[in-house]
Amino acid sequence: MEKEYNPKEFEEKWYKYWEESKLFKAEDFSEKPKFYILVMFPYPSGSGLHVGHCRNYIPADTYARYKRMQGFNVLHPIGYDAFGLPAENYAIEHGIHPRESTYRNIENFRRQLKMLGLSYDWDREFATSDPEYYKWTEWFFELLFKRGLAYQDRSFQWWCPHCKTVLANEQIIDGKCWRCGTPVVKKELKEWFFRITHYADKLLEGLDRIDWPERIKSMQRNWIGRSEGAEITFKGVGPDGTEYDLPVFTTRIDTIFGVTFLAIAPEHPLVMKLTREDKVEEVKKYIEEALRKFETERLSTEKEKTGVFTGCFARNPFTDELVPIYVGDYVVYSYGTGAVMGVPAHDERDFQFAKKHNLPIKIVISKDGSLVETLEEAFTEDGILINSNGFSGLRSDEARKKLTKYAEEHGFGRGVVRYKIRDWLISRQRYWGAPIPIIHCPEHGAVPVPEEDLPVLLPDEVDFSPRDTGESPLANDPDFVNTSCPICGKPSRRETDTQDGFACSSWYFLRYADPHNDKAPFDKEKVKYWLPVDLYIGGAEHAVMHLLYARFYTMVMYDAGLIDFDEPFKKLLNQGMILGADHQKMSKSRGNVVNPDDVIKEYGADTLRAYILFIGPLDTDAPWSTEGINGVNRFIKRMWNLFIQLEDKSTTKEKPIEKEIELITDKMIVKVTEQIERFKFNTMISSFMEWLNFLSKITQEDAEVMETKAYREAVQTFLTMIAPATPFVAEELYHRLGGTGSIHKKEWPKPKGIYKEEYVTIIVQVNGKLRDKIEVEAGSELEDVLDLVKKSDKITRLGIDFNKAKYIFVKDKLINIVA
The missing domain is CATH 3.40.50.620 (HUPs)
Incomplete structure (x- = not known):
């Protein structure tokens, strides 16, 4: 061979x-x-x-x-x-x-x-x-429907006027259709939703019980967006004097006496009823522009608040004062109540908005309760109420409770919990998806397809190009659409939307x-x-x-x-x-995509696998490097060239170095096992390189060492432990050296206890304060110590952004996280 x-x-x-x-x-x-x-x-x-x-x-x-x-x-x-x-x-x-x-x-x-x-x-x-x-x-889908968690309602979706189709978020680039570049708009359609909001609290609570990266849990918490506050009903006064209820949700009812304007969402159903005739054109133009924007853009706390005055006013139930109503794109109707109160003195962006529109800035909270005449910037912290009628002198936290109770007692407000999360829009006006198993009967409404009739199969012979009506291409197929009601047998229509992937x-x-x-x-x-x-x-x-x-x-x-x-x-x-090698995300347009077929053709699969593991810590980005993969390929070849020499060798020799071989083997069993358990695949490959260097060095010093029992056992252990990373070459060498069955059926090596690791206790500080103590292997570098710190409950509950923090590290003694 x-x-x-x-x-x-x-x-x-x-x-x-x-x-x-x-x-x-x-x-x-x-x-x-x-x-x-x-x-x-x-x-x-x-x-x-x-x-x-x-x-x-x-x-x-x-x-x-x-x-x-x-x-x-x-x-x-x-x-x-x-x-x-x-x-x-x-x-x-x-x-x-x-x-x-x-x-x-x-x-x-x-x-x-x-x-x-x-x-x-x-x-x-x-x-x-x-x-x-x-x-x-x-x-x-039917399970959710029967449990009251699937329902149909009208909603706005992104629509391309040129392609005449509904688009998913991923199909919109810079507010334009990915296919033709036309600016997209919102179109109202009847859609299916899953009531994920029903599980908001359970979804939040469950995050405390799972071992997930803190940033993922934080993103879900923020997305769910649970807020405790109050809902206060302002009275919007139309051009003819008609009053309309305008509920407003706020987490800062303690600032209610500082409200100097109200903002309502462009989608709000009352927006035109609360617009004066001479303002109609201006408001319509603003709404048209607003509905082209993504909700994430509109809700961003980084952008400046914009709005246009409707010409109408709303009555503050606490003061009976009238404040101007603006249409603002930063208010989204599907979040909260679709209306928010503007308190310039105590919100940074409201402060800028008031300056721009020459609105009053009423200061109703100060740090110590003393009267303040002017502000250079908004005071956004809790404090003591001032200029707040009978509530002046209360601390913010106390005032929030008493003001909410007052609103409840007087019938214009209540304490509520709100969530940012919205119900999941599940329907898609597309062909290639799982059909929604609903039949629309003129008498019985939406009826689930009987279980024995599932699946509702996608028809093959259908024009799957988009329709200008916004319906799914399945609406093109009368054989699919026309059916009978499972309850009464009357002619009915099958749902033509498919489910979100x-x-x-x-x-x-x-x-x-x-x-x-x-x-x-x-x-x-x-x-x-x-x-x-x-x-x-x-x-x-x-x-x-x-x-x-x-x-x-x-x-x-x-x-x-x-x-x-x-x-x-x-x-x-x-x-x-x-x-890519250019440190940019791989994409066809950049021409920096690397095909694994090409890499395996040149180097073999084991080299690619080992390089992927070696390229850097699993959770960090790393650029592709031809020099790097060449280095890993040299390692694989060195391993092969060294171990293949044992194919024709016996184990008849005895050498004094065998004790050191056994010690190093034991050390590597402990080290590599610990690294793979902690998903430190990059340092695991480094350990194999270190191990190979040792085995290569001692054979160069004395070739006969390869004929010792300790050396043969070290190689067998090496191959067994590297087999998960480089399975092909490990299997081939295992059999070349006399192995039977498969190396992948072998038991993972256990240390004999010859090598004893030394551990030290490191002090963990955050901003100079002692927060924890952890035990680490002596000589551990910052990266390894940080991995253990991130698993400490005492540290994770502090919510540190480890990517932005700075570190003072004294090996074997101390780590201070400056956050």
Whole structure:
């Protein structure tokens, strides 16, 4: 057999062997402890995988292989998030059916995933566009509908006047249609929603029970946006003197006596009734411009508040004073009540707004209760009320309680809890998605399709190009649309909207436990055995979409008695991005995308895998480097060239250095195990490099050391421990050196206790104050110490932004976080 390192000779051979022998098959109800590790499944785009995908898949696969060798029954599945806008757009652009392009892309993805050596249980593979899968996506829609959590209502959506279609947020670039560049506007349509707001408090509470990155939990908390405050009803006075109720939500009712204007949302139904005739054109023009803006832009606290005076006024119920009403784009009707009070003296942006529009600035709170005549800037802190009638002299916190009680007693207000989160808009006017299983009967209204008639199949022969009516292309197919009511049998119309692709991905992790079940979405006992997911790895960009929706679905299922847990993912890791060699995000337009096919063709899969692990800490971005991958390739070749020499050697020699070999081997077992457990894959590869340097050095000093028992055992341990990272070369060398079966079935090495690590206690300070003490390995660098600090409950509850903090570090003694 060849002695030269040639991965093309054995990589395909070994993957075929692993697949045929079902080496990575997960066993339901095994006596072994279970471990469910999952990566966010890919969308099978036409361009296939690039090396950025590997940043997620390879570390996850390395850990899955490690856990198997530790004796765990590992579930490590893969599937494809195959429905959605990109596939439909690709099909429209290329004139082919989205089913054809999607499944062709899946074949390519599957080829690439196997080429990378990923140890998936392929028996559990599925795509969300499989009828056997989306039957149950439809079933879950009906579950929510029957539980009062799915409803239909009218709402505004982004609309391209040129393409005559509704657009998703990701299809809008700088406020314009991605396809034609036309500025988009809002169009009112009847839509389906999921009542995720019903679970707002549960979603918040659950965050305290899961091991997720703090920034992801913080993003979800902010997105849900729970606020305690008061709702106060102002009276809007129309041009003819008619009064209209204008409820306003505020968390600062203690500033109510300082209100000098009201702002209402451009979408507010009363906006034109509260607009004077001479202001109509100006207000309409402002509204038109406002509705072109994204809500995130309108709600941004960074932008200046803008607005236009309607010519009408509102009456403050606490003072009976009239204040001008403005239409302001920073007010969104779907948030709160669609109206907010302006208090220039005690809000920075209201202060600037008042200056611009020459509005009064009434100071009603001061730091110590003393009267203040003027302000150079808004005073936004709590303090003591002044100029507030009988409430003057109260502290802000006390005043908020008493003012709310006063409003309740006098019938114009109440204490309320508000949330920023809105119900989930689930319907899409698109073809390539899971149909919404609803029949619209003229007598019985919206009726769910009987369960025995699921799935509602997507028709193949349909013009899937967008309609100028804003309806789904499914409305083009009379055979699909026309049906009868399941209750009364009268002619009825089938719902033509399809479900948001996130509905498919909100439960897929449950299907892996029982992917071939045609009687139910899953078997309860199998789900009880496998779920929740022990480790979930994926991008932080899904923080307030997929990760939030999956938690919502899980809680609904828990309440419905389908499962016995209410959080789907115990631990979450976010991988960083692999940037182009130019340090920019990889994209076709920049020409900096690296195809794994090309890398494997040149270097082999093991080099790519080891480089992805070595490129930097898992949760940070790192640029692709040809020099870097060449260095890793030299390491793999050095390992091969050194260990292949043992192929023809016996273990007949005894040498004094054997004790040192055993000591170093024991040290590396401890070190590498600790690194992989902490997901420190980059330092793990460094440890293997260090270990290889030692083994190479001692053979250069005395070639006969390779014929000792200690050296042979060290190499066997080395190969066993590097096998999760570089599975092909480890398997090949294992067999070349006389191994039987598969190296991936070997037990993870345990230290003999020869090497004793030394630990030291480090003081953890925040801004110079002692906050905790932690035990670390002697000589640990700042990066490793920080990893442990971030896991300290005493530190995480302080809400430190570790990316912006500065550090004073004294090795083995102290770390001071300056936040």
